[in-house]
Amino acid sequence: MATGRNHRPATRSRGIPEATVARLPLYLRALTALSERSVPTVSSEELASAAGVNSAKLRKDFSYLGSYGTRGVGYDVEYLVYQISRELGLTQDWPVVIVGIGNLGAALANYGGFASRGFRVAALIDADPSMTGRQVAGIAVQHVDDLESIIAANDVSIGVITTPGGAAQQVCDRLVAAGVSSILNFAPTVLSVPEGVDVRKVDLSIELQILAFHEQRKAAEDLSRSVSDGVRVSRARRGDQGPEGEIPAVMPA
Template identity: 90%
Template sequence: MATGRNHRPATRSRGIPEATVARLPLYLRALTALSERSVPTVSSEELASAAGVNSAKLRKDFSYLGSYGTRGVGYDVEYLVYQISRELGLTQDWPVVIVGIGNLGAALANYGGFASRGFRVAALIDADPALAGRQVAGIEVRHVDELESIIDTNGVSIGVITTPGGAAQQVCDRLVAAGVTSILNFAPTVLSVPDGVDVRKVDLSIELQILAFHEQRKAAEALASEVSEPLAPDATPRGPGRDQGPDGDIPAVMPA
């Protein structure tokens, strides 16, 4: 099986927009779920709904892959799974190293979805000598001094950084110098990399802040809706005159 070092995904050479590339994993996840249920074909509307996009955007995205479906039938699920997997490079073997085996790094090492999606955790690396030699998810933790030799021996081109923020840039520099050209960064810092190196940052705090924004907006909309609701026919009027009697005069008994 080919390794990641010698093969790059075909997306850039075929001119597929980055926005489309970002949506391909969403389509693949939805298609994989359909495949597991033995669904043979799917319409663009059904697949778009499952992936959370509109059908026109989905059809445009698939046109870059040369897949247009069949009128009245839809798309062949198994073929699309293969086509998107191939376009993303998931039909190859991508050895990955995870640097920083704290709680998050260990959790990623135990994630069972890597192998089924074309990724193999080739090594777990940490700077703590006390962790060296320990087994995590059946893989021996190696000391960071071995980083360069591990990358060279396994042909690694993808690195995952789960170190504290202060150590991330140094780790990144060593990964790049050793030949890694794609980095998934979980550390709470922005990495500086040379041209030709791709970095994807996963920041859970940012995602939570975005969710907080939406929650605040929904609460504000709900409050505005309550304020603007019309009064029931027998409801007491609001605003000036709300304490007036039925004939418009002041009630004989005022509140204390």
């Protein structure tokens, strides 16, 4: 997969903007698809379109990595795949533990996208003794009592928390004490961690709430348009329903 060219990358790596880092996986995915179709080169315009961003942004992003393109030609697909993979650290093997093997934990354990990019599910951990030993995604669930030794034995630095919200902070503390320094948190809890530990949060409920906000605005626009135009909107939208003042039971996460 490595191409002939071999610039020494001259430890930039520093100073890549967060927003750019967050898009590199997007580019990588689009490039990988091109690579499988054996497309040799791609222009910023084409790649940007495949990744769903604008081409100026993509070129700017790539400029932080170095000058990997050829003017008048485009980018060498294989070469870019390698450079971005290296930049993201995906040329290494990353053992990951998942703590909390409920529905979501099990789903993640089975998720192909993890294993496919250098991430390896090294262990599954759960607090429920009846789960211990059970096979999930071909891996035996271990008890949380052994968390520290599991982390150490597998040299894990990335932990995924899929426990209920109430257990998340405690699990997080133990992971960090055991040496984990990056955490992907699916529990609906704000984790506090010492400096030097990265936490990323994925919150399904929050994503839906953001969608609802925009959906509501659309409904409000339709309504005001239909009133001002004196016509009925083609399809009833959510905003049309239900009394304005009613509040649903809002449960804590």
